[in-house]
Amino acid sequence: MTQQQSIHGEWSSKLAFIMAATGSAVGLGNIWKFPYITGENGGGAFVMVYLICIALVGIPIMMAETMLGRRAKQSPINALKALSQEAEAHENWHYLGWLGVTAGFLILSYYSVIAGWASAYVFKSLSGAFSGQGSAEIKALFEQFVASPLQLTCWHSAFMAVTMWVVARGVRGGLEKAVQFMMPSLFLILLILVGYAMTTGHYSQGLSFLFAPDFSKISGQSILIAMGHSFFTLSLGMGAIMVYGAYLPGHVSISKATLLVAGADTAVALLAGVAIFPLVFANQLEPSAGPGLIFQTLPIAFGQMTAGNVIGTLFFILVVFAALSSSISLIEPMVAWLIENHGFKRSHACWVAGAAAWLLGLGTVLSFNHWSEVKLFGHTFFELLDYLTANIMLPVGGFFVAIFAGWVMLREHSESELEMSPMFYEIWRILVRYVAPAAVFVVFLSVVGVLAP
Ligand code: PHE
Numbered sequence: 434m435t436q437q438q439s440i441h442g443e444w445s446s447k448l449a450f451i452m453a454a455t456g457s458a459v460g461l462g463n464i465w466k467f468p469y470i471t472g473e474n475g476g477g478a479f480v481m482v483y484l485i486c487i488a489l490v491g492i493p494i495m496m497a498e499t500m501l502g503r504r505a506k507q508s509p510i511n512a513l514k515a516l517s518q519e520a521e522a523h524e525n526w527h528y529l530g531w532l533g534v535t536a537g538f539l540i541l542s543y544y545s546v547i548a549g550w551a552s553a554y555v556f557k558s559l560s561g562a563f564s565g566q567g568s569a570e571i572k573a574l575f576e577q578f579v580a581s582p583l584q585l586t587c588w589h590s591a592f593m594a595v596t597m598w599v600v601a602r603g604v605r606g607g608l609e610k611a612v613q614f615m616m617p618s619l620f621l622i623l624l625i626l627v628g629y630a631m632t633t634g635h636y637s638q639g640l641s642f643l644f645a646p647d648f649s650k651i652s653g654q655s656i657l658i659a660m661g662h663s664f665f666t667l668s669l670g671m672g673a674i675m676v677y678g679a680y681l682p683g684h685v686s687i688s689k690a691t692l693l694v695a696g697a698d699t700a701v702a703l704l705a706g707v708a709i710f711p712l713v714f715a716n717q718l719e720p721s722a723g724p725g726l727i728f729q730t731l732p733i734a735f736g737q738m739t740a741g742n743v744i745g746t747l748f749f750i751l752v753v754f755a756a757l758s759s760s761i762s763l764i765e766p767m768v769a770w771l772i773e774n775h776g777f778k779r780s781h782a783c784w785v786a787g788a789a790a791w792l793l794g795l796g797t798v799l800s801f802n803h804w805s806e807v808k809l810f811g812h813t814f815f816e817l818l819d820y821l822t823a824n825i826m827l828p829v830g831g832f833f834v835a836i837f838a839g840w841v842m843l844r845e846h847s848e849s850e851l852e853m854s855p856m857f858y859e860i861w862r863i864l865v866r867y868v869a870p871a872a873v874f875v876v877f878l879s880v881v882g883v884l885a886p
Contacts, residue, residue: 439506439679441769442603447685450677454499454694456612456758457673459619461547462666463702464752465727468709470658472720475650476642479659480706482651486663487699490872493864494669494831495691497838500850502678503687508769509533509672512679513837522841529833533672534767536826538786540671541763542793543818545596548756549588550728551749553578558745563736568716568729571736575728579801589794592753596760597787600768601780612758619701619751625744626708629734639710642720643703653879660876661824666698670830673762676769688853688861708734724815764790832873839866 444450471479505512510530517526557563562574578584630636664670678687705727712730713720722729735745764786771782796804800813809817838847839862848858 440773441680443680443682447690450681450685451690451693452612452616453758453762454668454674454677454690455616455697456755457668457677457762458666458694458698458759459616459701460755460759461544461551461752462662462759463698464705464755465547465551465724467662467666467702468706469722469724469726470662471643471706472710472713472722472726474655474658475647476720477644477646478648478651479655480643481646482656482659483663484699486660486872487667487695489864490660490831490869491663491667491669492691492695493861493869494835495667495674495695496687496851496861497834497865498669498672498674499678499681499687499691500847501834501838501842502675503681503683504846504850506679508679508773509675509766510770511773512675516837516842519846520841520843526837526841529830529837530672530766532826533670533675533830534770536671536822536830537673537763537766538790539793539818539826540822541760541790543797543815544756544760544763545593545790546585546589546794546797547724548592548753548760549585550578551752551756552592553584553588554728554732555746555749555753558732558735558742558749561742563732563745564742566733566736568718568733571732572729574732575725579725582798582802585798585801586795589798590791592756592760593787593791593794596757596764597783599757600761600764601783603779611754615751615754615758616697618747619755620704622744622748622751623701623704623708626731626734626748627704629738630708630711633711633715635711635714638714639712640707642710642714643706653876657824657876657880660873661828664827664831665823666702667695668759668762670827670834671763672766676766677762687851688857828873828877832870835865835869839870
């Protein structure tokens with residue numbers, strides 16, 4: 434490749450890349466989405482499928498994405514154009530970049546709304562709204578909150594504005610440092626919550642819900658959701674990791690960085706699950722309560738534990754930060770592309786992309802109140818958007834990334850980028866050429882019903 438360095442700047446170190454990629458991966462997906470989809474899909478067996486997908490599909494594709502980004506040093510659309518030229522392949526490959534940019538934009542639109550919920554909960558916790566409240570009051574509090582389009586819109590707007598402000602400052606400004614202190618703190622608070630969960634008397638019930646697989650509870654549909662989530666939680670299939678890879682200096686070991694990021698991501702999700710499910714059972718709540726699950730469970734714990742207001746406030750602040758470091762990576766591919774191809778200034782690109790995503794987000798706001806009965810194929814606007822992006826667009830994107838890295842890119846190029854030992858390189862190549870694409874394909878087929886009995 435001709436380009437030595439991305440025009441958008443570079444990470445200052447290997448650690449900075451690991452931090453940024455972890456910041457992208459760890460977010461609402463781990464703390465908000467993983468628990469509620471696990472609850473909706475029956476627990477243990479679902480978690481097991483999710484973990485298998487992370488190991489066999491997610492990690493190899495994450496390595497592939499980072500590698501493609503670092504080799505091309507451009508936004509995903511242009512990266513795929515350049516890399517397909519290099520490999521003498523058809524230039525249609527750049528549509529894969531388009532798919533990713535679109536998916537990131539669509540996800541950001543609803544991600545910002547949910548991050549707005551977490552922001553509102555910072556202040557609820559601070560004001561002592563959870564103190565001594567039982568599960569019924571906490572549930573009512575949440576329901577009243579989401580019933581107000583005005584409140585949701587204000588928080589959504591605030592979160593989107595902050596996201597765009599950070600992205601406008603460029604990939605390195607501030608982000609590296611914020612993530613560095615945020616991740617360990619988030620870990621610590623989750624550990625405190627797990628400690629509290631142990632005192633509920635329902636700890637083992639929570640654990641067995643999460644880890645004892647009951648395969649009768651799993652369907653083709655829930656396998657698709659588990660697989661889709663493995664892409665969502667690792668930020669794969671839409672170019673976020675590719676664009677961060679583009680800012681990666683040449684000498685970093687991609688495989689080690691990837692394993693660290695995927696490990697941290699999985700640990701945060703599992704800790705969140707272990708903290709939440711004992712509370713669900715101790716308070717006779719429904720594991721399948723849906724997107725409100727963490728907002729209806731954790732505040733009960735904050736309301737009862739010592740210094741709960743402070744811990745709750747800190748917890749929601751950290752969730753907002755985790756969401757912020759993910760949301761900036763959702764829009765960075767689009768912003769980088771607007772700069773490269775349309776000569777936008779970074780700040781203008783941010784405001785244009787942000788305003789459009791904000792507008793679309795109003796659909797999600799309304800789907801929790803005025804439009805909650807407006808359904809297409811039995812789903813609200815938010816549910817459809819989430820399903821389309823996480824369960825269809827990201828796996829399709831990841832499938833083609835795997836095909837590109839495994840079949841289109843020349844072997845010597847991937848070998849030299851990845852710099853792994855020959856044995857690990859072979860394992861990666863088998864996973865990315867056969868296992869990952871076949872897994873996505875079979876799961877899609879089984880949902881379409883071709884393989885269903
Ligand atoms: N991985 C993020 C999370 O788990 C969401 C995300 C998806 C971010 C895709 C970037 C790209 O919250």
